[in-house]
Amino acid sequence: MEAYERVGWGRLGEGTVESSYISPDIRWQAEGKLAGPSFWPRLVRGEVFRENAAEFMRTNAKRYGDLVGFRALGRQVLQFNHPELVQEMLVRDASHHHRNLVMQRSKDILGEGLLTSEEPLHMRQRRLAQPAFHRQRISAYGEVISQATIRMTQHWPSGAVLDVRAEMMLLALRIVGKTLFDTELEQDVEKIAAAADAFQSYLPLAWLPLSRALQASPLPSMRRIRKGREELDELIYRMIRERRADPRDRGDLLSMLISSVDTEGAEAGGASASMSDTQVRDECLTVMLAGHETTANALSFVLWLLAEHPEIQEELAEESARVLQGRAPTAADYPALKFAEQVFAEALRLYPPVWVTARTAAESYAYRGMTIENGTILVAPQFAVHRDARFYAEPLKFDPSRFTAEAKAARPKMAYFPFGAGSRQCIGEGLAWMEGTLCLAAMMQEWRVVRLEGAARSIALAPSVTLRPKGPVRLRVERRARA
Numbered sequence: 001m002e003a004y005e006r007v008g009w010g011r012l013g014e015g016t017v018e019s020s021y022i023s024p025d026i027r028w029q030a031e032g033k034l035a036g037p038s039f040w041p042r043l044v045r046g047e048v049f050r051e052n053a054a055e056f057m058r059t060n061a062k063r064y065g066d067l068v069g070f071r072a073l074g075r076q077v078l079q080f081n082h083p084e085l086v087q088e089m090l091v092r093d094a095s096h097h098h099r100n101l102v103m104q105r106s107k108d109i110l111g112e113g114l115l116t117s118e119e120p121l122h123m124r125q126r127r128l129a130q131p132a133f134h135r136q137r138i139s140a141y142g143e144v145i146s147q148a149t150i151r152m153t154q155h156w157p158s159g160a161v162l163d164v165r166a167e168m169m170l171l172a173l174r175i176v177g178k179t180l181f182d183t184e185l186e187q188d189v190e191k192i193a194a195a196a197d198a199f200q201s202y203l204p205l206a207w208l209p210l211s212r213a214l215q216a217s218p219l220p221s222m223r224r225i226r227k228g229r230e231e232l233d234e235l236i237y238r239m240i241r242e243r244r245a246d247p248r249d250r251g252d253l254l255s256m257l258i259s260s261v262d263t264e265g266a267e268a269g270g271a272s273a274s275m276s277d278t279q280v281r282d283e284c285l286t287v288m289l290a291g292h293e294t295t296a297n298a299l300s301f302v303l304w305l306l307a308e309h310p311e312i313q314e315e316l317a318e319e320s321a322r323v324l325q326g327r328a329p330t331a332a333d334y335p336a337l338k339f340a341e342q343v344f345a346e347a348l349r350l351y352p353p354v355w356v357t358a359r360t361a362a363e364s365y366a367y368r369g370m371t372i373e374n375g376t377i378l379v380a381p382q383f384a385v386h387r388d389a390r391f392y393a394e395p396l397k398f399d400p401s402r403f404t405a406e407a408k409a410a411r412p413k414m415a416y417f418p419f420g421a422g423s424r425q426c427i428g429e430g431l432a433w434m435e436g437t438l439c440l441a442a443m444m445q446e447w448r449v450v451r452l453e454g455a456a457r458s459i460a461l462a463p464s465v466t467l468r469p470k471g472p473v474r475l476r477v478e479r480r481a482r483a
């Protein structure tokens with residue numbers, strides 16, 4: 001490992017790590033002290049301009065080891081790069097943590113939905129929303145997923161060059177709209193996509209001290225955010241009004257939220273027994289935004305990877321044709337679409353849509369012989385752990401065989417955590433797997449994606465709150481000849 005630049009960690013750096021606590025395969029600094037990057041040497045090496053935030057954290061992991069300390073905008077940051085440490089941060093020590101600062105400040109936009117709320121409200125809301133994500137419900141969504149995919153792709157002109165990211169955004173939004181809100185969202189799709197874009201560009205700024213003032217400013221980007229919020233509010237409150245007027249159970253998330261009776265919350269003297277419109281709005285907005293952007297990014301990365309690896313694409317097309325025999329896929333096909341699921345899993349490894357999971361220490365606590373101070377920012381970067389050569393040989397290679405049952409069993413569980421872990425683990429994970437697998441099978445049965453001649457061999461990344469491709473993902477789509 002390269003020599004590190006400085007310890008620079010206040011109290012943490014002064015403490016000596018008790019090596020007896022550390023499992024032998026966790027790399028640590030020889031002196032038992034934390035190390036991490038500092039700004040000036042990075043500037044001299046040009047990394048400040050070259051690396052995006054995701055690459056920065058991956059470099060940290062390679063250069064400084066499993067636990068890295070650095071300062072960012074006057075705050076201490078502690079970066080966990082080993083599966084064992086990730087498990088400790090996200091699961092074992094979760095009671096010491098708040099949501100991260102960005103999520104806390106996002107309440108201005110998202111309200112108090114699942115992503116932003118703290119305990120005990122979070123657990124109550126999660127219990128109320130959970131039935132919409134149960135296995136049987138998700139099975140019922142299978143048909144919606146494949147019909148939406150087929151409806152979208154049937155308009156593709158064969159041989160045309162498309163921005164598949166824009167296509168996947170539309171598709172994911174239609175799927176979230178229909179499955180969770182039983183709404184077509186057809187005429188609102190553009191509004192929602194534009195608002196989601198505006199929110200994404202603001203959220204990384206949300207942790208700046210003057211973020212609230214910035215939000216109220218007349219800057220065009222801030223005006224877009226306010227407009228986006230108004231338009232989404234109008235749309236969601238309209239859905240709520242219509243549903244309250246006709247409260248028949250449609251088995252979707254909206255029905256569950258509206259008919260929910262929170263006896264525990266009422267007994268605790270907290271929220272009233274049923275959810276207010278504002279609470280329902282906050283949950284709907286959260287799920288709408290969390291549920292479409294992540295899946296759309298994942299599908300865009302998969303299509304790009306498949307265009308780069310035609311042999312893998314053909315294997316996937318062969319599986320889709322064999323399992324589906326020309327039919328639209330349903331949830332019943334999911335277990336047989338093994339290779340499609342592996343392809344989706346491998347894309348989530350290389351390009352995890354949530355590339356880092358962050359928390360803030362809510363109190364000072366002892367950790368492996370050190371003290372983590374109240375207010376410290378804790379980060380577990382999926383992007384770095386998923387590309388660690390200790391767990392994935394040739395980590396940059398796209399290789400779906402890493403996700404056979406045997407290969408998965410041979411790795412530490414938390415070497416792969418695209419959906420997080422612990423009490424805040426993604427509530428939509430089951431839906432996302434079903435969506436990724438069925439969309440891929442439905443598309444590959446009919447279509448081939450082809451890289452454009454002269455196109456770059458790597459995809460530029462724009463990590464914000466989610467990991468997105470930088471700019472459009474342009475690929476040629478060709479209809480397959482029927483066998």
Ligand code: HEM
Nearest residue numbers: 114115290291294295298354418419420424426427428432
């Ligand atoms: C490939 C697709 C997806 C990925 C990679 C993903 C990833 C994640 C991750 C890592 C978290 C945990 C964040 C944290 O611990 O701070 C999370 C939370 C969440 N996700 Fe997903 N997600 C995906 C799809 C979905 C879908 C389809 C939905 C809903 C329709 C959804 C709704 C949510 C919600 C509501 C939370 C907050 C859960 C809580 O705090 O209780 N996600 N997601």
